[in-house]
Amino acid sequence: MDPNVLFTGVRFDQKKFGAEVQRFKRKAEDLVVGGSLQLSSSKSLAESKFDESDATEVRTPETKSGRRSKKRKGENDSGPASAFNLFRPPGSLNSTEASVSGQEIEVQEDKSGKVAEAVNVLRKRCRLHVSGQNVPPPLMSFDDLRSKNIHASGYTEPTPIQRQAIPTLLAERECLACAQTGSGKTLAFILPILMSLKVPSDAGIRAVIVCPIRELATQTARECRKIAKGRKWRIRALTRSMCLDPKLKDLPIDVLVSTPLRLARLLKKKRVSLSGVQYLILDEADKLFEMGFVKQIDSIVAGCSNPKAIRALFSATLPDSVEELARTIMVDPVRIIVGEKNSAASTVDQRLVYVGSEDGKFLALKQLFKESLKPPILLFVDSKERARELHKDLAIDGVSVDSIHAGRSQFQRDAAVEKFREGKTWVLIATDLMARGMDFKGVNCVINYDFPSSIATYIHRIGRTGRAGRSGQAITFHTDKDKVLLRSIAHVIRSSGGEVPEWMLKLPKNMKVFHRRKSTPRRKQREEQM
Numbered sequence: 127m128d129p130n131v132l133f134t135g136v137r138f139d140q141k142k143f144g145a146e147v148q149r150f151k152r153k154a155e156d157l158v159v160g161g162s163l164q165l166s167s168s169k170s171l172a173e174s175k176f177d178e179s180d181a182t183e184v185r186t187p188e189t190k191s192g193r194r195s196k197k198r199k200g201e202n203d204s205g206p207a208s209a210f211n212l213f214r215p216p217g218s219l220n221s222t223e224a225s226v227s228g229q230e231i232e233v234q235e236d237k238s239g240k241v242a243e244a245v246n247v248l249r250k251r252c253r254l255h256v257s258g259q260n261v262p263p264p265l266m267s268f269d270d271l272r273s274k275n276i277h278a279s280g281y282t283e284p285t286p287i288q289r290q291a292i293p294t295l296l297a298e299r300e301c302l303a304c305a306q307t308g309s310g311k312t313l314a315f316i317l318p319i320l321m322s323l324k325v326p327s328d329a330g331i332r333a334v335i336v337c338p339i340r341e342l343a344t345q346t347a348r349e350c351r352k353i354a355k356g357r358k359w360r361i362r363a364l365t366r367s368m369c370l371d372p373k374l375k376d377l378p379i380d381v382l383v384s385t386p387l388r389l390a391r392l393l394k395k396k397r398v399s400l401s402g403v404q405y406l407i408l409d410e411a412d413k414l415f416e417m418g419f420v421k422q423i424d425s426i427v428a429g430c431s432n433p434k435a436i437r438a439l440f441s442a443t444l445p446d447s448v449e450e451l452a453r454t455i456m457v458d459p460v461r462i463i464v465g466e467k468n469s470a471a472s473t474v475d476q477r478l479v480y481v482g483s484e485d486g487k488f489l490a491l492k493q494l495f496k497e498s499l500k501p502p503i504l505l506f507v508d509s510k511e512r513a514r515e516l517h518k519d520l521a522i523d524g525v526s527v528d529s530i531h532a533g534r535s536q537f538q539r540d541a542a543v544e545k546f547r548e549g550k551t552w553v554l555i556a557t558d559l560m561a562r563g564m565d566f567k568g569v570n571c572v573i574n575y576d577f578p579s580s581i582a583t584y585i586h587r588i589g590r591t592g593r594a595g596r597s598g599q600a601i602t603f604h605t606d607k608d609k610v611l612l613r614s615i616a617h618v619i620r621s622s623g624g625e626v627p628e629w630m631l632k633l634p635k636n637m638k639v640f641h642r643r644k645s646t647p648r649r650k651q652r653e654e655q656m
């Protein structure tokens with residue numbers, strides 16, 4: 127294996143990813159209608175800029191007294207927000223207006239109806255499906271935001287989700303957003319948060335981003351710092367050492383990124399206050415609404431007691447049940463779906479490989495290594511036991527391999543992620559811990575060594591490749607035991623443009639697609655196979 131290929135694109139810079147940047151750019155250019163689409167909101171957005179040099183010119187959505195100039199109808203300023211079941215009633219937003227940075231967005235059906243038509247054309251081309259009352263128009267260009275850091279980060283044009291979510295959050299509207307993996311959802315919430323908060327302040331935590339795993343929280347905080355570069359924002363990922371700090375409450379923090387458990391524990395012990403939070407983002411929202419997290423999320427949502435706090439949910443998969451639950455905690459949310467809901471990234475070439483039985487997996491893997499696989503490769507297994515077993519086997523074969531799972535210490539986990547990012551590890555064996563949100567740009571291939579336990583898991587796992595417009599490959603091993611979910615996954619592949627045999631699509635319908643597999647498959651000792 128040529129180790130040089132490992133270093134291809136592991137780190138994102140504009141030079142290395144010139145082609146991708148161009149691809150994003152090209153797509154965006156295609157969206158301009160006759161090169162002259164002008165939305166009436168552009169000016170308002172420009173005036174929300176947040177780069178330091180521009181700070182004095184920023185128009186604020188607040189009056190001198192520090193209160194927002196707009197108040198939602200029916201909003202109770204004094205009453206605290208309560209947990210899931212007790213939320214504010216929907217429909218309390220004035221349906222005829224929404225403000226961005228204190229200005230009205232006027233997507234008027236003007237005399238010629240041209241603006242409204244242009245908005246529709248842009249949304250159609252971006253495959254943006256939006257619903258809600260008086261939804262703000264999409265963002266035409268990052269230039270409208272006049273942020274130097276965006277361009278410095280190598281981002282030239284907004285992705286579809288960014289086009290709609292940024293103006294929505296800037297307009298202080300709550301939102302439910304679903305867009306494919308690797309489509310830039312992180313920036314879609316980070317940017318409006320920083321723009322809305324405008325300047326660092328000692329007023330306490332003003333934005334909270336909740337992610338299901340620590341590695342993702344660290345990554346999100348890093349991305350946030352990148353966008354805030356040159357400013358004195360205090361952006362912190364909640365670490366163990368911070369939790370142990372007796373002075374935690376006095377730490378200056380503007381944006382806090384955390385996993386649910388850590389934050390919920392601190393809240394319970396009253397060691398942190400979220401009463402001044404203006405933005406609460408639930409990233410990978412469907413995961414956070416699963417049984418294991420829901421209590422913690424409930425307490426975090428309740429802890430963000432500012433009645434004006436804006437809540438937003440983001441994920442690449444948003445089952446209807448989660449949407450329903452989410453709506454109980456949101457006020458008149460804007461629903462933003464890019465493309466087909468719960469679909470796999472079309473940039474990923476997906477393949478299903480029949481390996482017969484459990485024992486066939488290792489042989490098939492070796493064969494793939496011999497034939498065609500280019501590292502870095504992310505390989506998913508079902509459990510930490512499986513990860514340990516395969517790690518040992520591949521290490522014997524001289525492959526540069528590492529593993530990451532819940533059985534490893536945080537130090538080992540961080541080191542594994544870092545080495546993989548740097549291209550020092552060829553194959554990273556992972557459990558579903560790594561399936562969501564992690565942005566390893568250079569991953570060439572994802573292998574589902576063990577069949578995913580749900581469609582959502584499949585979509586997120588394979589979404590670790592083919593990110594930011596790059597192409598990637600996903601190979602899924604299946605055995606006779608995996609028939610239960612095979613049909614559903616074949617449909618996911620077909621609907622994202624992949625090829626699957628007809629017979630797979632005709633397998634009997636499985637009703638338990640979102641259920642976990644009960645037992646971990648075992649294969650014979652490797653020695654027995656050789």
Ligand SMILES: Nc1ncnc2c1ncn2[C@@H]1O[C@H](COP(=O)(O)OP(=O)(O)OP(=O)(O)O)[C@@H](O)[C@H]1O
Pocket residue numbers: 138147150280281282283284285288305306307308309310311312313441442562563564565567589590593594
């Ligand atoms: N406008 C843009 N132009 C070019 N690249 C971008 C843009 N916005 C984001 N990116 C890059 O796209 C990659 C994927 O972004 P991000 O991690 O936010 O995806 P995501 O939609 O949250 O994916 P997932 O669903 O897997 O969490 C990142 O490397 C990011 O730097």
